[in-house]
Amino acid sequence: MQEKKIICTVCPIGCTIAVKGEGGKILSIEGHTCKRGEEYSANEFLHPVRILTSTVRLKGSDMPLMPVRSNKPLPRESLFDCMEEIKKTEAKVPVRCMDVIIKDILGTGIDIVATGNAE
Amino acid sequence: MHNIQCDVAIIGGGPAGLAAAVSAKKQGAQKVLIIERDTALGGILQQCIHPGFGLTYYNEELTGPEYYGRFIKQAESLGIESLLDTMVLEVQPTGKIICVNSKYGITYVDAKSVVLAMGCRERTRANIQIPGTRPAGIYTAGAAQRLINRQNEMVGREIVILGSGDIGMIMARRLTLEGAHVVAVVEIMNYLAGLTRNRVQCLDDYDIPLLLSHTVTRIVGNERVEGVYVAQVDENKRPIGETEEFYPCDTLLLSVGLIPENELSRATDIEISAVTNGPVVNQFMQTSNPAVFACGNVVHVNDLVDNVTLESEIAGREAARYAMGSFPQVKRRISLETGNNVRYLCPHLLDIADMDEQITLYFRVLAPEHNVTITAKSGDAVLYKKKAVKVNPGEMEHVTFKTSEIPASSDCVRVDVTKEV
Secondary structure (H helix, E strand, O other): OEEEEEEOOOOOOOOEEEEEEEOOEEEEEEOOOOHHHHHHHHHHHHOOEEOOEEEEEEEOOOOOEEEEEEOOOEEHHHHHHHHHHHHOOEEEOOEOOOOEEEOOHHHOOOOEEEOOOEO | OEEEEEEEEEEOOOHHHHHHHHHHHHHOOOOEEEEOOOOOOOHHHHOOOOEEEOOOOOOOOEEHHHHHHHHHHHHHHHOOEEEOOOEEEEEOOOOEEEEEEOOOEEEEEEEEEEEEOOOEEEOOHHHHOOOEOOOEOEEEHHHHHHHHHOOOOOOOOEEEEEOOOHHHHHHHHHHHHOOOEEEEEEEOOOOOOOOHHHHHHHHHHHOOOEEEOEEEEEEEOOOEOOEEEEEEEOOOOOEOHHHOEEEEOOEEEEOOOEEEOOHHHHHOOOOEOOOOOOEOOOOOOEOOOOOEEEOHHHOOOOOOHHHHHHHHHHHHHHHHHHHHOOOOOEEEEEEEEEOOOOOEEEOOEEEEEOOOOEEEEEEEOOOOEEEEEEEEEEOOEEEEEEEEEEEOOOOOEEEEEEHHHOOOOOOEEEEEEEEOO
């Protein structure tokens, strides 16, 4: 059996939630004070995900960089591999917010999109 | 010499200035002008490429550029004008603004009302007087953030961060993702300065050690930083000599607090609060000069841009009313008193007119506490009462009530945060 202490980030209270589980199944959740906290801690226990934000080099603009993000949260363990892909990438003007910069990064089904605008 | 006439002039084109401008225009002000010293609007959010913005205002999680992008879109469609690359030199008590840019030279802006939205700046090494040499490699966290996120310049490889403020923690993650090694985040207080979610997602996720009750005692290095000495501190925040340890590093980032940028406000002779270091404002975000309003981090340092937007919308709306001559007639003044475990209240006072208003007072506690009751009282009347599981100086709290609930016999509202027994 595995036990993890998870600090909830759903709201500023920041409950410390103890989750016990085994083989991808949750056995118990303790310490949460709301439904959203229960859901959050279960997800954090089973498969933590994070929005990844970074920048890519931008060609044809005074701005050297274009800020980017993953359009959905990525598996936490894939973030460094995704960063390697992002480092290799260049964007060219014009770029509009939400333009896809890297489609389906590392086969995750998640896109890296622009968060800024450049003419 | 160049002259511009406008209804509402807004100094600063960051999130506060943008929200104030949009709100002033929507309220009916004809000509709204933003004066900004940078070459683009957006302020600090231009370098805040991380997510976490808009959770309360838009009910979705946006990055900084997405958040201000929405306001720029609105500002453009509403026909709000802006004067970029322009430095304001003086705001005269009459509302006349003297500014300068390379296109027009000295420019006079004649406004019926002015909104101060200059934001804040970071405290530096000089502000906290860290002993040692003066090598390259010492940055404020925000300066490093600008270099990395906007200018494509890496600041170092082995990093120590002093201060557990949000920018410091966010930079710890950003530097790690960019291939640097963050040795530790060092915090002099015995609690986190920033938001818990940043501790989880920026430090814990990357196994970056957080040293509470520690500080940097000395910087070593001639040309470049070679390391820093870190020591534990006692209850009076004095370093304990025998705990001092050397941390080799090439870069020291400082995330040690923000100071509202009020040189202009001070020079225009408006009242400044000694606690928040920003203008004293009423619930209309109006300063002691009736034609001058203020909002955002120039008033008090916020942790969430969502709150900046809300108070800036009030400032913009009321500045527009003032400019159009429809500003409410004030009948009486209510003072606001900081009670137990309350560091400050913003707004600082209430000017009551002939209308029932919903008031939100924002505040920070002095010290972290669990299981507390937050109350707002006026005379015998309890205006607000709510239990909170946890309060922390790093996370802003608020109370709300209606002005009609303040007894006629009372001229004061007091906010307390008391531990439940």
